[in-house]
Amino acid sequence: KFCTMKQYDNIQKISTGISGLDKILLGGLQLPMYSSSVSRNNKTQGIIITLKGCKGTDKTMLAMQVMHGITKSLRRYNGEDALLAPAFFSLDKTHDQLNDILLDFIISQCTRKMIKLKQDLRKDSQYNNSLFADIIFKTDQKVYTSQEQCDNTPLLPDDLCARIDKYISEGIVFYNIRTNSLHFRTAQSKDTQTNMLFERKYNLIHQYLCDVNRFSGDYTKIDDFRNDFFDVEFNSTEADDVHDNFIYTRTPAHRLTQIISKIQERQNKGKDEKETRIIPCTVIDGISQVRKQELEGFEISSIERLLRDTSLVSVIVIDDVEEDMFHSDISIEMRRVENDEVNYTTHQLRVNKSVFQMTAYGWHQYKKRDYGIEVYPSSHLLLHQKRYLPQSIINTKNGILDRNYLQYLDFSKDCDEKEQYVDYDKRRVTEEYNRLRYLYVSRFYKALSTPDDVLGYLLAQKNTAPDGKTIAIIGYPNTFKRFLAIGSSFCAARKGYHTLFLTFDRLSSNLLQQMQCPAFASMEKALPCVEGITDEQDEKIVNYTSVGTGQCSLSCPYNCSLKKCKRCYDYLHVFNVNMGCISADELLYYLEEQLEIYFDKRGSKIKRIIFDDLQKVDFCFPLLKSNDLFFAALKNFCQKKGVDLMILCDKKAGLVNELISLSENVICMCRDKDPRKVTFLIEKFAGNILPSQIYEITTNHIYDLFECDFSNCRLTVPDNIEEIGSMTDFWNDSWKDGCH
Incomplete structure (x- = not known):
């Protein structure tokens, strides 16, 4: 054939x-x-x-x-x-050089595919055997030395040979193109042969063709590795x-x-x-x-x-x-x-x-x-789609109430393609009147006219699904910007939305220490498991037990409230970028890979991104700073994905002007002499609100801003709400002088 x-x-x-x-x-x-x-x-x-x-x-x-x-x-x-x-x-x-290049590429691609499929919880991508490794490598010939013979060799699991595919998919074992062998990862960054496990079985791709036919069963359901191996005439x-x-x-x-x-x-x-x-x-x-x-x-x-x-x-x-x-x-x-x-x-x-x-x-x-x-x-590809301007000319014939077909498709992605146009043609006339009616009804009855409503909308406390809105939180240093962002992530977690913290050159241990739920103190009997409390100081808690085991201490009187909190942490994720010459195009490429990860069989993905420490771009990421389209591309990227974007930035950062211009929502924060008192200034809000309103709200105790009853996380905004006419004082630093 x-x-x-x-x-x-x-x-x-x-x-x-x-x-x-x-x-x-x-x-x-x-x-x-x-x-x-x-x-x-x-x-x-x-x-x-x-x-x-x-x-x-x-x-x-x-x-x-x-x-x-x-x-x-x-x-x-x-x-x-x-x-x-x-x-x-x-x-x-030569023939051998070309074979080596192709085999290195194919095997590395397959191992990378195993890691990515392991993250996809929609599929039964559990690699619990050694089928892949047995076909590609000499798993019957151990290269590594025993623990007794080499002190530098870490202790390997007993089931390594039987479940090596599992360790490949978890990144513990990797393929080294220098030695053409499987290696296990060590704490040392040096590329040595002391951590080598198994050598590649063959050096010519045609020698694998018979063996790869063994890929069947569960592996075929995940992805057909056999399709990666085929004969090539060199x-x-x-x-x-x-x-x-x-x-x-x-x-x-x-x-x-x-x-x-x-x-x-x-x-x-x-x-x-x-x-x-x-x-x-x-x-x-x-x-x-x-x-x-x-x-x-x-x-x-x-x-x-x-x-x-x-x-x-x-x-x-x-x-x-x-x-x-x-x-x-x-x-x-x-x-x-x-x-x-x-x-x-x-x-x-x-x-x-x-x-x-x-x-x-x-x-x-x-x-x-x-x-x-x-x-x-390039970022230009993300921003400039083909036929965008010609299509815009076609849409100008429609009235502002009429949703054009492209806008309709954005709201009906899950509809059957055969019925999309039929539904559009049937509903377009009715929707025009409904949209007009909703516009005025919400103007008088449903307007988000208070900071409580606005903050609840922006911080995911209200029943609003992520829709691609951009929120900038700007303030002086140590004005609880991260506290507010973390609180919003726990509010979103209670509603089942996954949040990705995009951090820049930040130690994971340092970030974890700050990832404490702001509403934890409001919970009834919300204390961790303890073995006992000293007689001299009742407020001093000693001898913490390990909560990670999921078991309460025998002396715990609270039935371990942290067990319920554990559910929220399952919705929080971190993507850290080390300082260096990372371009905007490369960052968006890997960010898109993160957004394609499924966290359960229902298809839940990341719906919120918190961009932390934007000011570090000024000093640690020169290629991001020099790209004039970085913010525009990032915002456009999140809008098309339907992912909310929250950006934290110090007031004196070099990119603050671009951030204000491109964000639909801007919250400014100022700290008073009282260490617990913080002022919020809602400078810009793109939601349904009366025009030209700038709200000022001062909380006397920032740590009481969030409350949780294990079923919902909510805001407790005080009543001292004022409407101000200008933000000039804040941006001229006279606001800060007034606070002190």
Whole structure:
């Protein structure tokens, strides 16, 4: 069974296997649409992609990933038996080198996939055996030394060999591409061989093809690892060199001639068949090794026609040259960028030519990891969607009460696609009147006209689901900004919303010490388990027992209130970013991965993000500070995800003006001489409130602001509420002088 044009009549876009590159290509790689009734002799078939860049920009690795991703996508679409093996030819790398690169990439990708699937609680992704490790590694041949022989070797679990897949999915055991072996993590950061467990079983990918068929059962339900392993034709011309017994080394031009002959041979083998044999992807790497004068001697048009006739996708890797001799359909440039200001080097790529499809403009950052190239789409792609302005022109014909179809889709994502337009057309007239009626009813009866209502809405205490609102909490140092944010996270936890604390270079132990529920003191008998209280000072509690065991002390008179509090902490999560040259594009890339984690089988995700310590961006994250679109992209990102964003910032931070301008809701905080008295200034509120209202509210005891009865966490706002006309005093620091 061979792959033919007819089998791909309905393919539109396929994944390249690199999620960031797929986004730059606006959904994936566009294959030409063919009609099976058209004669093959009247038109060419496949497309040609050129990867162009200077040496050291990882072009070979990107080409390898694209070849693997395209082939894997086509195998999933059309079945593994319908495709021939892809081909990867290189003029400057050996057969063994290419095999090693591909195997390292595949195994690292599989182990990373196991870790990600372990986090997805919607699926039964429990790796409790050693099936994967037994197939890929020599688990019957222990490399590590015993505890008695090597003091530096940590004590390993007794069930390591029987449940090694479990430890891979938990990140305790990892694949090291330097040693081609499994290692276990240690406290030391050095890359040594003392922590090596098992070596890779084979060095050639075709040797795994029989063994990977054992992936079945539970592993198939999670993801088919077998689909990652398939045969690839590498530099087969090397075998011809050995048999010919040449006394001299073949030149790159000779090797290129052999590669062309090999591709032509594949084409000729299929001429006797009724249907043409097609290769999913062919890569020619290192073509710049051929001298320009010799390359001009080749008939480039014939090479292009041969590649189009034999492969659906062909990738040609060349070094940076003045003139691209190939007439490619897609051209991708790769470059190295030196940032002299911060003494840092980044790598970027762009699509500078595309014939069959639209692509995202501009340069996009990428990094090489153990599991391949990661591409971080530029913030411009997030902010500027295709056809946005033309679509806006179409929508201007509608009145302001009429919800256009795109807005309707945002509110009906879970509806059946076949009924979406029918429901829209049926409900649009009725909704216009209802929206108008609600606007005035809420104006007189349901307006959030008090700080109690406003704070309750912003801090998730009211029955409002996260909808993508942005909240800025700005104030002087030590004005309980974090206290307010933490209180809001516990309010949201009581309603079943997960909150992600996005922290910058913060010790986890330090953050945990501050993650105490502000409403804990209001609970009846809310004291931790204790063994006893001293006779001399009744208020001094000694001999704390371990609450983490989930068991109360025998002397606990309170039945351990912390047992109920434990439920709230299950909804709080931390994503810490260490200081350094982290770009906005890379941060958003990993933030999106965090938002795709499911915390239960019902599909609960993170719905709130608390951006902590924004002022650290001024001193520790130069690339974030220099990106003018960072806040705009972050806000737009959260709005599209329907995730509430709360940002904490000191009043003197360098990015405070951008924060105020882009946030729909702004709460300013000022601390009085009394250490417990704090003033809240609701400067900006985008909810349903009377125009131009600025509220001032002072709490005499900040620690009494939140109350909890184990069923709901609520605010206790005092009655000393005033409406002020200006925030000038606060921003000119005269407010602070008045407080003191």
